[in-house]
Amino acid sequence: MDLQSEPEVIDLGGRTVIPGFIDTHNHILAYAQLLDFVNCSSPLNKNIEDILQAIKAKIDLTKEGEWVQGFGYDDTMLEEKRHLTREELDRFAPNHPVAIAHISGHLAVVxxxxxxxxxxxxxxxxxDAGYYGRDENGKLNGVLFESAAMQPVMNVLPVAxxxxxxxxxxRAAKHYLAQGITTNTDAAVGMLGDPEKEIQVHTEAARQGINPMRSRLMIMHNLLQKGMRFEDYTAEELDKELIDKSNENVRLDSAKLFQDGSIQAxxxxxxxxxxxxxKEKAKIFQKQxxxxxxxxxLHERGFRIAVHGNGDRAIESILDAYAYxxxxxxxxxxxHRIEHVxxxxxxxxxxxxxxDVAGSFFINHVYYWGERHAKIFLGPDRASRMNPLAEAVEHNLLFTLHSDCPVTPISPLFSIWAAVNRCTTEGNILGPEQRIDVITALKSMTIYGARLNFDEDNSGSIEVGxxxxxVLLDKxxxxxDPIKIKDxxxxETWIGGNQVYKQEID
Ligand SMILES: [Zn+2]
Incomplete structure (x- = not known):
């Protein structure tokens, strides 16, 4: 808008305007890849025929000879309680190569x-470290167990x-804008295998306006080590390079490391x-x-550091390293940040x-895995205090919430709902004493995110300057009622005074 002209006054009819959401940890490029794959997960697919029909629909749109890929099938949730077979896929796909990854990531069917x-x-x-599924005559049935058996297929899959x-x-950015996200952090650039390309994808999509969000990049730490692409870079130099290549829309977030894995694995x-x-404790990834x-x-080179730490032992190790x-x-x-916490x-x-270490909490776990954390992985005591946000508030931590999309669906309002209600899939409240109030939860996805991004002067609240x-919300x-926040x-979503998303009302 021309600052000299008269401001336009719009009556929102009782609707609500809040600052654009700042999502500080997700994997948008991984999510973006999945958009071209067939969703074979359950409960969306009840049985094998559902999956075959979904694959057939994609085949009808795909040139003969080109790959059709699916993800997320779970034999334990299908009515048949078994894997698909090559013959079943061949019925619909005699001339297209098809590969469907299992939800576990440990097997696939082709x-x-x-x-x-x-x-x-x-x-x-x-x-040695895997095997091929076979029928009673010893013929391959198309199921490949573990990466050693999947590798020959992986070698011939197309690279985008x-x-x-x-x-x-x-396309992924459009989904994010529809959730009200205006600033977004890719939490592991280099994770998909070609860091140079991933950085170019981010900077060029920003420069061309294909991704209108403001982006922050966590750069995988190995790229900053000796002999690697950014070995001599200071944080300032890397930030400047990203800014220059992206019309100032992409900036460095941090150097990213992992000090453990996942609770449910x-x-x-x-x-x-x-x-x-x-009954094991699992080990930290790197020796102290x-x-x-x-x-x-990394600290001396000026990098802000973000380390993945789910388990308390890993969190302790990360804090030891930061203290050092x-x-x-x-x-x-x-x-410096801890991721998941x-x-x-x-x-x-x-x-x-x-x-003075900040935390980005994986609060969506309370809903998606809370019941299983209580019964299987952590037991009731540890599960009830997982993602202890009330303590984070009590101790004045700078903190944000995240979905880790595509691990769970992208939706800041859902994460806020999860932090305020701590409701599980079965409708139980897991650790009510760790619930936080709505205003604080909203701040954690707006102004606290801006603070975490060193960008408080420019974003995170609606203020002159x-x-x-x-974002425009209907309520x-x-x-x-806090239980309805997720709905x-x-x-509408606006970035820099421009409308970048408007909900289709039918
Ligand atoms: Zn992540």
């Missing part, structure tokens, strides 16, 4: 065309070009053993000495406060 492109014949021997990835990112490093199942040194190196770096090279306003104990939260990034989350509609 058709005959895919087997032949991968050079897999019935007489192939099983690899930069242009294809930019187009995919544009029993790979999150805990202080006490898992509740059931493996080497980890301290790498953190110090801060002591060796004191630096104000570092805003799911099982932090009170002493960890207190230490985060002392060290800040960018006009805001006011601060006055409706509020985002009607």
């Amino acid at each position: 058709n005959s065309k895919a087997l032949s492109l991968a050079g897999l014949e019935d007489n192939v021997e099983d690899p 070009s930069k242009e294809q990835m930019i187009a995919q990112l544009g 029993f790979t999150a490093a805990l202080r006490e053993p898992y509740y059931s199942g493996s 000495d080497a980890f301290n040194k790498e953190i110090l190196n 770096a801060i002591k060796e090279a004191p630096r104000k306003e570092h805003k 799911q099982t932090a104990m009170t002493k960890d939260i207190k230490r985060m406060e002392e060290l 800040k960018r006009a990034d805001f 006011d989350p601060t006055v409706i 509020i509609s985002v009607e």
Whole structure:
């Protein structure tokens, strides 16, 4: 808008305007890739025929000989309680190679065309760390168990070009805008395998306006190590390069590391053993000495650091490393982060406060896995205090919430709902004492995100002098019944004074 002209006054008819959502941890490029794949998950698909029909619909739109890929099938949730077979896929796809990944990521099913492109014949021997599914006559049935058996197919899968990835990112961005997100963080650039291309996809999509959101990038730490692409870069230099290439729409967020895995895979490093199942604690990924040194190196080069830590043992290790770096090279306003922070104990939260470490909490877990955390992975006591947001508030932590999309669906309003209600899939309240109020939850997806992004002067609230990034909601989350917050509609999204999304009303 021309600042000289008279402002336009719009009557919103009782609807609500809030600052644009700032999503500080998700994997938009991974989500973007899945948009071109067939969703074979359940409960969307009740049985094998449902999946076959979904695959057929995609085949009808795909040139002969080109790949059709699916994701998310779960044999345990299908009526037949078994895997699909190559013959079933062949019925609909005699001339298209088809590959469908299982929800676990540990197996896949492919058709005959895919087997032949991968050079897999019935007489192939099983690899050491995996095996091929076979029928009663020893003929391959198309199911490939573990990566060793999937590898021959992986080797011949098409790799998306930069242009294809930019187009995919544009489609994904539309979904994010529809959820009211105006600033977004890719939480692991380099994760898909070609970091240079991933950075170009982000900067070019921003420059061309294909992705209108403001983007922040976490750069995988290995790219910053000796012999790698950014070995000599300071944070300032890398930030400047991203700004220059993107018309100022893409900026550096942090150097990204992982210090453990995931709770539901029993790979999150805990202080006490898992509740059931493996009864192990799982180990931290990197030995403390080497980890301290790498953190110090990044800290000295001016990087803000973000480390994935789900388990309390990993969180302790991350805090040890931050304490070491801060002591060796004191630096104000570092805003180093812990990602997920799911099982932090009170002493960890207190230490985060002392060290001025911020946390981005994976609050959606309380809904999606809360029941299973209580019964299987963590037991009732640890599960009830997972993602301890009330303690984060009590100890004045700078914190945000996230979906980790595509791990859970992207929706800031859903994450706010989860933080305020702590409701599980079965309708129970998990750890009511860790619930937070609506205003604080809203702040964690707006002004706290801006603060975490070192961008408080420009975004995170609606004020004179800040960018006009805001969202129009059909209802006011601060006055409706909190249990209905997730059902509020985002009607419009605006970035820099331009409308970038408007809900279709039918
Ligand atoms: Zn993540």
